[in-house]
Amino acid sequence: MNCRSEVLEVSVEGRQVExxxxxxxxxxxxxxxxxxxxYKKEGTYSIGTVGTQDVDCDFIDFTYVRVSSDELDRALxxxxxxxxxxxxxxxxDGLGQMSLxxxxxxxxxxxFSDECIPWEVWTVKVHVVALATEQERQICREKVGEKLCxxxxxxxxxxxxxxxxxxxxxxSEVDNVFDTGLRDVQPYLxxxxxxxxxxxxxxxTTTMRRLIKDTLAL
Amino acid sequence: METDINxxxxxxxxxxxxxxxxxxxxxxxxxxxxxxxxxxxSSSPTGSDWFNLAIKDIPEVTHxxxxxxxxxxxxxxxxMCVEISLKTSEGDSMELEIWCxxxxxxxxxxxxxxxxVYNRLxxxxxxxxxxxxxxxxYRLSRKQGHEYVILYRIYFGEVQLNGLGEGFQTVRVGTVGxxxxxxTLSCAYRINLAFxxxxxxxxxxxxxxxxxxxxxxxxxxxxxxxxxxxxRTTGEDTGVTYPSVEDSQEVCTTSFSTSPPSQLSSSRLxxxxxxxxxxxxxxxxxxxxxxxxxxxxPHQLMVPGKEGGVPLAPNQPAHGAQADQxxxxxxxxxxxxxxxxxxxxxxxxxxxxxxxxxxxxxxVLETIFARKxxxxxxxxxxxxxxxxLDIPFAMFAPKNLELEDxxxxxxxxxxxxxxxxxxxxxxxxxxxxxxxAFSKDDILPMDLGTFYREFQNPPQLSSLSIDIGAQSMAxxxxxxxxxxxxxxxxxxxxDAFVETLQ
Numbered sequence: 270m271n272c273r274s275e276v277l278e279v280s281v282e283g284r285q286v287e288x289x290x291x292x293x294x295x296x297x298x299x300x301x302x303x304x305x306x307x308y309k310k311e312g313t314y315s316i317g318t319v320g321t322q323d324v325d326c327d328f329i330d331f332t333y334v335r336v337s338s339d340e341l342d343r344a345l346x347x348x349x350x351x352x353x354x355x356x357x358x359x360x361x362d363g364l365g366q367m368s369l370x371x372x373x374x375x376x377x378x379x380x381f382s383d384e385c386i387p388w389e390v391w392t393v394k395v396h397v398v399a400l401a402t403e404q405e406r407q408i409c410r411e412k413v414g415e416k417l418c419x420x421x422x423x424x425x426x427x428x429x430x431x432x433x434x435x436x437x438x439x440x441s442e443v444d445n446v447f448d449t450g451l452r453d454v455q456p457y458l459x460x461x462x463x464x465x466x467x468x469x470x471x472x473x474t475t476t477m478r479r480l481i482k483d484t485l486a487l
Numbered sequence: 488m489e490t491d492i493n494x495x496x497x498x499x500x501x502x503x504x505x506x507x508x509x510x511x512x513x514x515x516x517x518x519x520x521x522x523x524x525x526x527x528x529s530s531s532p533t534g535s536d537w538f539n540l541a542i543k544d545i546p547e548v549t550h551x552x553x554x555x556x557x558x559x560x561x562x563x564x565x566x567m568c569v570e571i572s573l574k575t576s577e578g579d580s581m582e583l584e585i586w587c588x589x590x591x592x593x594x595x596x597x598x599x600x601x602x603x604v605y606n607r608l609x610x611x612x613x614x615x616x617x618x619x620x621x622x623x624x625y626r627l628s629r630k631q632g633h634e635y636v637i638l639y640r641i642y643f644g645e646v647q648l649n650g651l652g653e654g655f656q657t658v659r660v661g662t663v664g665x666x667x668x669x670x671t672l673s674c675a676y677r678i679n680l681a682f683x684x685x686x687x688x689x690x691x692x693x694x695x696x697x698x699x700x701x702x703x704x705x706x707x708x709x710x711x712x713x714x715x716x717x718x719r720t721t722g723e724d725t726g727v728t729y730p731s732v733e734d735s736q737e738v739c740t741t742s743f744s745t746s747p748p749s750q751l752s753s754s755r756l757x758x759x760x761x762x763x764x765x766x767x768x769x770x771x772x773x774x775x776x777x778x779x780x781x782x783x784x785p786h787q788l789m790v791p792g793k794e795g796g797v798p799l800a801p802n803q804p805a806h807g808a809q810a811d812q813x814x815x816x817x818x819x820x821x822x823x824x825x826x827x828x829x830x831x832x833x834x835x836x837x838x839x840x841x842x843x844x845x846x847x848x849x850x851v852l853e854t855i856f857a858r859k860x861x862x863x864x865x866x867x868x869x870x871x872x873x874x875x876l877d878i879p880f881a882m883f884a885p886k887n888l889e890l891e892d893x894x895x896x897x898x899x900x901x902x903x904x905x906x907x908x909x910x911x912x913x914x915x916x917x918x919x920x921x922x923x924a925f926s927k928d929d930i931l932p933m934d935l936g937t938f939y940r941e942f943q944n945p946p947q948l949s950s951l952s953i954d955i956g957a958q959s960m961a962x963x964x965x966x967x968x969x970x971x972x973x974x975x976x977x978x979x980x981x982d983a984f985v986e987t988l989q
Contacts (some may be wrong), residue, residue, distance in 0.1 A: 271846070283813065296617055299612050299613050299617060300610060300614065300617075303539065304528070304529070304532065304539045305530040305531075308709075309785065315532045316532060316537070317528070317529055317530045317531055317532050317543045318528060318529040318533055318536040318539055319539060319540055319541065320525070320526035320527040320528040320529070320540075320541035321525075321526055321529050321541070321616055322523070322524065322525035322526070322541070322612075323523035323524050323525065324523075325523065325622065330626065331631075332523070332620045332625065333617070333620060334617050335622055336528065336529055337525065337526060337528045337541070338528055370939065395775070417621075418621035418622075419619075421617050421618065421621045422618065422621065422658055423871070424617075425614040425617055425618055425660060425661065426659070428610060428614060428661070429610070429611065429614060429659075429660070429661030429662060431607060431663075451530035452530060453529070453530050454528050470901045471932045486969060
């Protein structure tokens with residue numbers, strides 16, 4: 270099974286990075302979360318209810334909808350905050366990307382650890398710009414808002430293609446497909462990672478990996 | 488058409504489509520109320536949340552939707568449409584969007600109704616939630632209040648896109664294939680918001696299909712009047728209920744099987760009779776029209792309507808600026824699920840502060856509306872009765888007073904065909920005093936809110952007005968020779984003074 274990959278790109282001001290990333294990630298997760306499963310006898314299950322809430326951005330003329338789950342929101346804010354700090358500290362051009370990967374776990378026999386097989390990856394590339402005047406910032410607020418509207422439309426278009434989704438699991442396998450650790454909603458298993466690109470255009474992580482490999486090769 | 492669908496699946500599918508249509512209308516109208524929506528997740532299935540999504544049901548909206556559908560379902564050639572339009576305080580109106588729920592002939596015979604179709608409809612509703620926040624009308628609706636209001640109209644039949652102007656754009660929310668056809672949800676929205684610049688509708692005879700039809704039945708197959716995207720439920724103690732509410736609260740207990748799809752025929756959805764009072768029927772829904780107040784503080788939720796509310800405090804400023812009655816909701820958070828409605832923190836960007844730097848389409852709309860003072864209140868307070876003041880959009884309410892455009896606007900609240908959705912509301916509106924955050928909860932005549940309202944539009948400084956400026960200039964010129972003579976006389980003193988400085 271091939272992993273579906275979608276890439277989105279945004280150019281934002283430094284203070285807009287967090288909100289832009291949260292808007293995209295929450296919009297994707299809104300579509301990739303269900304209510305909590307409650308398994309009954311005979312292999313049937315019922316599904317809890319997912320609430321939603323509007324979030325107004327402070328630095329962008331934009332409102333997005335997220336799943337009503339504070340736990341999920343906190344988890345996303347934490348990683349987006351780390352990404353924002355890494356971007357700021359990189360001192361380079363301000364290029365970076367975040368990846369939201371949905372995966373399934375495949376149990377392996379001992380001593381091998383479980384395999385994680387991604388089935389959908391969303392990559393958001395961010396380019397941070399620096400603006401000089403308040404008027405530019407005001408225009409940027411609106412432009413980024415319009416861009417994010419386009420991104421939401423793109424995301425919705427992909428979601429409604431109804432391409433591969435993991436099969437609904439039996440009770441014993443639900444943790445291989447869904448993240449059941451949250452109290453109120455149940456997103457598909459996901460992981461978020463990010464990379465900062467330095468001025469040379471090479472990713473910092475790949476540089477490190479190359480160094481380590483070279484060292485080991487000696 | 489020849490299908491392999493059995494009767495139970497057919498019944499399930501019809502039910503899904505019916506409730507999907509009702510929920511679609513709810514999502515769209517709620518997204519145009521002008522406030523943020525918030526519903527709570529629940530890990531245990533409540534049995535009343537269709538498609539496993541917490542979407543409240545506003546009774547009036549459900550009533551209107553059912554009236555428009557009249558027992559039918561969206562089918563090929565018969566679409567359900569929700570039209571969103573904008574209406575200014577002068578009576579000009581403009582269609583902003585048409586949301587269409589359509590069915591086409593493309594069938595998916597293999598798909599499973601109770602499992603795949605249901606889940607895909609749920610996904611489509613989530614997409615609708617997201618898309619309703621990104622079309623241009625969303626930002627307009629968040630700023631509605633003084634200058635304009637947002638109205639909705641539901642009709643069934645052929646889609647009418649004429650009112651959207653040239654170059655309208657469309658966005659597809661999504662599709663779901665079923666054995667009876669493919670359900671498609673899309674939105675056509677206007678991008679040319681500049682119609683008002685010509686003011687061609689002002690004080691001219693009403694144009695058929697645009698103005699008067701907003702308030703009477705349209706001459707279309709399934710005509711329906713416009714409704715404001717604001718609403719008041721009548722509350723439980725007035726005894727006005729919609730018989731159809733029970734139907735809309737029909738419980739849907741969904742049970743899914745984890746067996747492979749081919750064995751799904753053994754699992755069935757079970758429906759239970761309506762449990763009244765579940766979820767949304769108990770709530771009074773908020774209506775927030777405080778967009779003109781330019782406050783960045785969230786509005787506090789007020790006393791529930793059942794307690795009779797607070798009597799109207801006559802603290803309207805004399806010049807009527809921004810003096811709309813605070814149409815805050817009466818809100819009964821019976822389950823705490825509904826979040827406080829807060830206007831956008833960008834309230835400072837109201838029309839009277841339109842910034843010239845903006846290049847968006849909003850710019851045009853806002854420039855037109857700029858420099859209008861007290862759009863809804865251009866009459867001194869004593870001309871309007873207290874009862875009328877209780878009604879939101881008092882300008883639109885039928886007044887037997889001196890309102891010049893009474894006829895076109897009169898029926899917005901007294902429209903009999905709206906099924907009493909607003910007919911009984913005159914008695915039920917409770918005026919709540921606006922209490923800005925951090926202000927003391929007292930009854931001083933000059934509290935923060937009053938002060939803010941009064942001095943929001945101060946009169947122009949007299950010294951800045953041109954006439955007075957010209958006068959003083961003339962006086963200055965006249966007195967100049969005398970002043971020069973005096974100075975010349977004292978020139979020695981001046982010279983001595985200058986020498987002391989050196």
